[in-house]
Amino acid sequence: MIDDAKILETVIAEFEALTHIPRPSGHERAVSDYLKKRFTEIGCTVTQDEALNIIAEMPATTGCEAAPRTILQGHMDMVCVAKPGVIYDPLNDPIKMLRTEESLTADGTSLGGDDGIGVAEILTAMQYTEEHGPLRAIITVDEEQGMSGARHLDAAHLSGARFLINCDSEDYHIMTVGSAGSVNLDFSRMLTRRESALPAYRIAVEGLRGGHSGERIGDGRGNAIRTLALALQTLAGHGKIEIVSFTGGTARNAIPPTAEAIIRTEIGEREIVNVLVEEEKRFHALYGTADPAMKFSLSSVENAGRVIGADEQHDLIALLTLLRTGVHDMSRLHVDKVETSANLGVITMDESEVHVQFFPRSSVNERLDEIVTMAETLAKRTGFTLTVGAKSPAWREREHSTLVKIMGEVYAAQNGGAAMTVESIHAGLETSWHAAKNPELDMVSIGVTAHGIHTPEERVEIAAIVPEAKLMMETLRRIAEEKS
Ligand SMILES: [Zn+2]
Secondary structure (H helix, E strand, O other): OOOHHHHHHHHHHHHHHHHOOOOEOOOOHHHHHHHHHHHHHOOOEEEEOOOOOEEEEEOOOOOOOOOOOEEEEEEOOEOOOEOOOOOOOOOOOOOOEEEOOOEEEEOOEOOOHHHHHHHHHHHHHHHHOOOOOOEEEEEEOOOOOOOHHHHHOOHHHHOOOOEEEEOOOOOOOEEEEEEOEEEEEEEEEEOOEEOOOOOEEEEEEEOOOOEEOOOOHHHOOOOHHHHHHHHHHHHHOOOOEEEEEEEEOOOOOEEOOOEEEEEEEOOOHHHHHHHHHHHHHHHHHHHOOOOOOOEEEEEEEOOOOOEEOHHHHHHHHHHHHHOOOEEEEEOOOOOOOEEEEEEEEEEEEOOOEEEEEEEEEEOOHHHHHHHHHHHHHHHHHHOOEEEEEEEEOOEOOOOOOHHHHHHHHHHHHHOOOOOOEEEEEOOOOOHHHHHHHOOOOEEEEOOOOEEOOOOOOOEEEHHHHHHHHHHHHHHHHHHOOOOO
């Protein structure tokens, strides 16, 4: 048996070699060439595809040839950021790795432990697992920017294998078994403009917390755009209102923390205030726990400009109040995990056009299809044009996974019987693209415990390096006992 010190020093040495090669997303030629050489040195037959992905085949150890093939997968690119004041050229400067008792960090920059440490674990497991079936390493390019490596990977490289272990997660104690797909939906409509002499006001929604629409959508936070649309709809029940502008949000995948409208109206200022007070109460009854600081502000506006057509205004408010933003469905497999959500992310408006960005996510592809159909109907009914943009598939959790069972048993044996946390995430992973190309693959995603990824504070926990390697190696040994 190989001892723990040898495993630790091998993983760190393999990782440190990667830190010497600049490797921001989209600039992977040098690191891809290095990995081609390195996997060849350890006994693999290596293919470098046109995208510069590396596919490395390692034969089974003697006697284990009949075992099912396992793919070990990571990515070679990294997010390159530096602390303010640090001079750093990601295209030319190597990372300066620092090692303390507890952690690996970098000197003033991101470390690239995401996913260099995963690649180093794969290289180590391939060298030192004493009994294993046929193995294939797939190390992709450009995970961090657009997953173009995984997207363009030939499906042939994902066939002929039963298991896939993705090594791009960030917690030794967690096994990820599903991830969400998404689709970009854009509603747009041309606007007409006409003069109006009614007094003008600015109404703003402020103080919401917002947040990433994958990570925070299940927290019960309010959506500023929807909140404002509902308030305008209520106001329209009190008298004539005319919209001059309606804007809000910053990004498709961020819950909008603010929104504002300029309206002209015959309703008196005091009555508007009363309506907004009632709307605030309604908001706080629904979202007050997660978003206690939300409030409306009202001010009068001089020279507000022309208003949009009455039909356009009616249709716009209908669209914004009917689009279902927030959680659609919770997971049936995991407590407190979101399966399907959508985020009403951005509304922009100029003199001649209004544009609304909507971003559904789901771990079930068919649910995304349903939302697209719903959006098409809604667009037709409200006179908007719907553009269905970039789509990424979901990785749907299997109900009976041999790999989850084996790895869970290995983890429990390593941790005094404790159960490994099993979860699906409400964000995208490269495994989504693998699942689309080979739905039969039994996959998990794991990783060495790390903190502050994509920041100059990135830190890998040294104490998790050996347990993670042994989790992978013992899982491969157990797979070698399976019949293919
Ligand atoms: Zn990563």
